Structures are given as C-alpha cells and as structure tokens.
Amino acid sequence: MHAAANVKLEASWKAALQDEFDKPYMRTLGEFLRAEKAAGKVIFPPGPLIFNALNSTPLPQMKVVIIGQDPYHGPGQAHGLCFSVQPGVPTPPSLQNIYKELKRDLNIDIAAHGCLQSWADQGVLLLNTSLTVEQANAGSHAKAGWQHFTDRIIEVASERGEHLVFILWGAHAQTKEKLIDASKHLILKSVHPSPLSAHRGFIGNGHFSRANKFLLQHGQTPIDWRLPAQA
Numbered sequence: 001m002h003a004a005a006n007v008k009l010e011a012s013w014k015a016a017l018q019d020e021f022d023k024p025y026m027r028t029l030g031e032f033l034r035a036e037k038a039a040g041k042v043i044f045p046p047g048p049l050i051f052n053a054l055n056s057t058p059l060p061q062m063k064v065v066i067i068g069q070d071p072y073h074g075p076g077q078a079h080g081l082c083f084s085v086q087p088g089v090p091t092p093p094s095l096q097n098i099y100k101e102l103k104r105d106l107n108i109d110i111a112a113h114g115c116l117q118s119w120a121d122q123g124v125l126l127l128n129t130s131l132t133v134e135q136a137n138a139g140s141h142a143k144a145g146w147q148h149f150t151d152r153i154i155e156v157a158s159e160r161g162e163h164l165v166f167i168l169w170g171a172h173a174q175t176k177e178k179l180i181d182a183s184k185h186l187i188l189k190s191v192h193p194s195p196l197s198a199h200r201g202f203i204g205n206g207h208f209s210r211a212n213k214f215l216l217q218h219g220q221t222p223i224d225w226r227l228p229a230q231a
Helices: 011-022 024-038 053-054 093-106 119-121 146-160 170-174 208-219
Strands: 065-070 124-127 165-171 186-190
Touching: 011 024, 011 146, 053 119, 053 124, 053 165, 065 146, 093 208, 119 124, 124 146, 146 165, 165 170, 165 208, 186 208
Parallel strands: 065 124, 065 165, 165 186
Antiparallel strands: none
C-alpha cells in the first residue's frame, strides 16, 4: 500500500506524485517533521495547508507556475501558497513589490490584502521549494528533503503541462530552470521582488502581461491578476 494513501492531496497530483511518498527521503522528511513537533517547535504552515498549492491548482487546470523559496515564518502568515499570506495579515514587502509591478504593467490597483488564493484558483501554481519552516527561523527546513519533492512537482508540471508559463524570480528559483522543457513552455526570469533587489529589474519586468500574451497565443484564457476586494 502506498504511503500516499494517508495524504490528503488533490487527485490528479496524488496520482502523479504517489511514488514519491514511498521513497526514503519522504519517510525521513516525515520523521523529521514529527520530531520537530514533538520537541515543541512551531511549524508553518499548519498541517492541512502544507499541500495547499497542489490542492488549489489541479494538474489539468495549471497554466502558470510561480516558484518561491520558503513559507513565511511569522504567526498566521503562511498558508501554503508562495508570496501569499492569510487574510488579515499585513502584505509582506516582496508582495508589495509584486503589486507595484502589477500596477505598472497592467494598471491593476494595489490590493488591500495579501491573499493570492484567487490566482491559485485560476490555475497559477504558487509553489515554494520548501513546504514547511520553523517559526522565526527562515530556511530551517530547506535541507530536510522538500527539494526532492518540489523538484519532482516542477518536472511533472513540465512533462504533463502544455504551454505553461514558469515565472522564476531570483537566483534560487532560477536554479530550477534545468527541470523545465523550454521548447514548449515560456520561462520568465528576473531578480527577486525583495526590497533588496526589486529596483534592479523586478519593477519593469512585464511578466504578468507577457504571461497572459503567451496563454492567449496558445488558446488559453488569460489570468485575471486582479484580486477581490476582500480575501
């Protein structure tokens, strides 16, 4: 019996990834997370939201993949979608810069909240390369084994998807370019939207309009990047 049987995961992704759950790294990762919790450490996002990106964006509906790095490590922020925070939480600085570029690129008014769930619901896979983090300890789970799993997600997206847009912001995301078939997908790259780098080419990258142009060229409905007034 597959270890995946116990994992609450959307059916198309579960079928595509089920072999991963039987691999030694995944068992080691599970043991690591259980030990961290047993030691009293607070882990984000909450357990039911660890696979939120996959559960929100089924494989057949995926159009765009945005690759992040680590979940937010402050209380109440992370909910399993990269760059996104739960409703009621202040918009983090990188996301503020994403909104600035949306305003510049598509004249979309800056949202009053930081929840990107409506993007995920339209087919934007908001994937962090680590799916968990310890509270107040950035990068703490980066070497725990998640990279093997999330690399496989990117490979599956590249293999099964047709004419997807992969958006790689910053050096970390760009290490994943080798997993993507550039002959059938559009790969968009720039510096990270972090305040440390956004002024060096993130603002002005035009990725949102370029993604929609590519989707339209291939007969897809473009993404409505506007966020609802209330998350």
